[in-house]
Amino acid sequence: MAVKLRTPLSIEDVLRLKAGDVVYLSGEIVTARDSAHRRILSLPKEELPFNPEGAVIYHCGPVVRKTGESYEVVSAGPTTSARMNRYLDGVLGLGVRGIIGKGGMKAEPFRGRAVYFAFTGGAGSLAAKSVKRVKAVHWLDLGIPEALWVLKVEDFPLIVAIDAHGSSLYR
Amino acid sequence: MIGAIVEAIRLAVTRIPDDVVSALRKAYEREENGVARFNLENILKAIEIGKAEAIPVCQDTGTLTFFVKAGMDSPFLGEIEGAIVEATRLATKEVPLRPNAVDVLTGKNSGDNTGRGVPVIHWELVEGDEIEMAVLPKGGGSENCSALAMLTPGEGWEGVKRFVVERVKACGGKPCPPVILAIGVGGGADYSLLLAKKALLRRVGERNPDERIAEIEGELLEEINALGIGPMGMGGRTTALDVKIEVAHRHPASFPVGLVVQCWANRRAFLRIKPDGRVEVWQ
Known part of the structure; x- marks a missing residue:
């Protein structure tokens, strides 16, 4: 099945998806890697620079080009998600409904509440085509790869690799 | 010289070498599984975009690692190290590269891919x-x-195969398969890993000139592709594009095996500096 979805995702959006489905995702997504996850989980929910309810987190540290005060995403494929397994239960507990990454994660924490979308690792130049603009960047003190980039995406082609019903495509 | 090194870095991160691309195309043709084809098609598209727009194919532009063969009569011996560091700084801004050098104690990113011990230079x-x-x-x-x-x-060699196969299984989709596996056997702990990393400079599809080693490379490749891990770990016929083995003599008591796992984006570029200052860059 191929569907178009827009962020924020509802629980209904999530429960309808099955491992193997193709999703074209539009709207806002937020990048986070190891350090950003630690910071997200160390702050009270109301102090986060994004609303985690229905949010989609992208495991990605982009290559960016700065022109004046604005940033442009040059290449932005996914990073290895397994490093974030230790924070998974925490961020899904905040209401996050989708994670985009590569290589897979523990399937159990997704059950009944969220999905894991895979994009092709290394295909950063292609992924950047789906990023229409950088809406904001937070926590640049963590460094460019680890900062929290709020990206506006359009029809980002993803595969549901772990669904909310316990199915996973990973071998 | 600095400019030429910047160009070599740009070439390496924006253009995937032809031998790697042709191995990826063959892998795409072999796959029947829809998800495997989705991933390989994305890889081939990303390679085209990188080439056409001269932008990094993968956002992880890596830790820049240089292997320098320095002719002892070159008039430029004393300038090389400084030129590599400066070129790394410039390339980070100009290509651009992702800044990937982080202080191990403070976690602070240096912002320009240079820092203590990096870029890595092997002489x-x-x-x-x-x-x-x-x-x-x-x-x-x-x-x-x-x-x-x-x-x-x-x-012995049965142990080498078992170790490599188990490691590839345990890593699944994490290293961005289809991978290239580079294996160094012998020499000691450090040297086996160095041999392995250097083996990544060999062309994909080319066997070791020693037939006995070439045979083991072929057997391991077959065994790994029978695992079914597939592109990005989501199943398929190609888990590895190639296996490269390099050897050195070993201590009688030791059998060191260094395994360097490389993603499908096996990036590289070469550069030659003539004594008159002329520079050639190739892949």
């Missing part, structure tokens, strides 16, 4: 008046799957 002093240099941008996801096994001589 080899050779006869002659030319300097040849290879640049290998090494991604973190695949490097995290690299490993060392200090086997006993009794485990």
